[in-house]
Amino acid sequence: MPDQSNVSPDRTPRVEVPVDVLCLGESMALFVPTEAGPPERVRMWTRTVGGAESNVACHLAGMGVAAAWVSAVGDDAFGRAVADFVAGFGVDVSRVRVDPSRPTGLYVKESDAGGSPVRYYRRGSAASAMGPELVAELPLDQVRIVHTSGITPALSDSCLALVRELVAAPRRTHLLSFDLNWRPALWRDRDPAVLRELAAAADIVLVGADEALAVWDADGPAAIRELLPEPGTLVVKQAEQGATLVERDPDTGRDRPPVVQPALRVDVVEPVGAGDAFAAGFLAATLAGAPPRRRLRAGHLQAAAVLRTTEDVCPPLPADLVTRLTEADDDEWAAAHLR
Template identity: 70%
Template sequence: MALFVPAESGPAAQVRTWHRTVGGAESNVACHLAGLGLRAAWVSVVGGDPFGSAITDFVARHGVDVSGVRVDPDRPTGVYFKSDGGVRYYRRGSAAAGMSPALLAGLPLDTVRLVHTSGITPVLSASCLDLMRALLGTPRRFLLSFDVNRRPALDQDPVLLRDLAALADVVLVGADEAAAVWGAHDPEAIREVLPEPPAIVVKQAEHGATLLERGEPAIFQPALRVDVVEPIGAGDAFAAGYLAALLAGEPPVRRLRAGHLRAASALRTRDDIGPPLPAALVESLLDAGAAEWAVVYIT
């Protein structure tokens, strides 16, 4: 989606100048994965308007393959605004809401290692729900990750989100999201709601994240202390860091730390995708002792 953030300070009603950039859960993850050195592709539908071409160009400039992006000449590209600490979306009837199972035709799904999805897509329209059911319900050779991505402005049915998440290999969910959607307030309660997925990553905001893998004890890794500029987008960055480490065969603690380190890069900017932390710093912190990790402060 096209994303607008204030280019000047003050209440949103008084802002006259806005900065246009790009945001969106799945495209954010794709851009972060490409930034981490993986081959990543983004598949979606944009409108045949300047916003649509700007979004596609933006994602491509981050090193993401956009050959699977379709253009709908009749529907507009969705937009949203960040201001006053909140977000307002304008995407009803957008090009992305017109996605359907036809989008899967011709995609080289037998050649990819992982497909990332979210709980936003299935509630955009009936055809989007059909798309998600087709993707999640068919036999696959790839890993499928599902980020719940609760959006209060969307009518996300708790039963539907649970049923879709149950079909994934890796589920990412915020503790606050799970509490609001399922009434599950801690990782153990979330596992009771979702016994099916082999792995669940519970994001616990500034406290840290817990990994629940089937047959293994829960593993918690505290978050880094960060000077936060804007929290929106950090969850997508965390997902990308964790998934990249998973594909690299990293052990659980390094996976969770990779997520925290990537999230820190997003927390330091008003955009959904910020400059990465220095590679040498990231590498040193991935293997830091617990005491050293606990005192790190990212400014």
């Protein structure tokens, strides 16, 4: 079997494309029921694509940021569908490996309120076979941010070794961004204590307040910062309450006063995917050198776009609206309501 490592998912030779943000993690075929009822009774499903890191890459590309997604897919129809979906948003997928012997992972959303809302079929997937050798192939000196999440180390021992290698790699030109992305179903047979180690080694950490409470028993931004004093930038997402940014002053080595930005009022259609959208908005604004409050607002605005749809990825809000709200005073921001 020929080596597939230098072949993109459509089997064309890899073309090096300059990127600002490189996102690494598994994406899968996703099946969503199109009718109500318990999953064993549902007969009609819609196939789409889902994955935290590729969601971030797609949002970034939609905002005009050069983004790449690195992963592995099977040499199958689902793998081609996943790669085509992500590439369709303008994301560079040329470094996605095609595994000739392992399948593309998939997961299923279940409409049964009494059962698990999501069921994974990803054990033994192509992405779960990724390992630390992949880091040597990444153009780390040619990107500004590398983004991954706590999902990847949960997939397998080799994926944990991959993330450990990634956090240990020299950062001559890039920052490492880590989103906790707590998925308890993936950690049933693994030790989540490693998540503290990985988050501590990152430059930018994004974590939901509810996630930190569940994983680390850390309640609120101050407790989370006490647990994670190492990252230069810590963002605590507090759902509809807003988000808190804690950053270290590089000159003094001490934390600046926390910056709190309330969330926008939004008529929510579905909350899934909002965290990835927030991460993308925040990272895009970070690349642009925006001040703290505007970075948080950029995250809220991108999350708001997703909250108003049933999709994990969607186009950003109109540019004139984004500009107006980003520059709004506190009263105008508080009065805004996206319906």
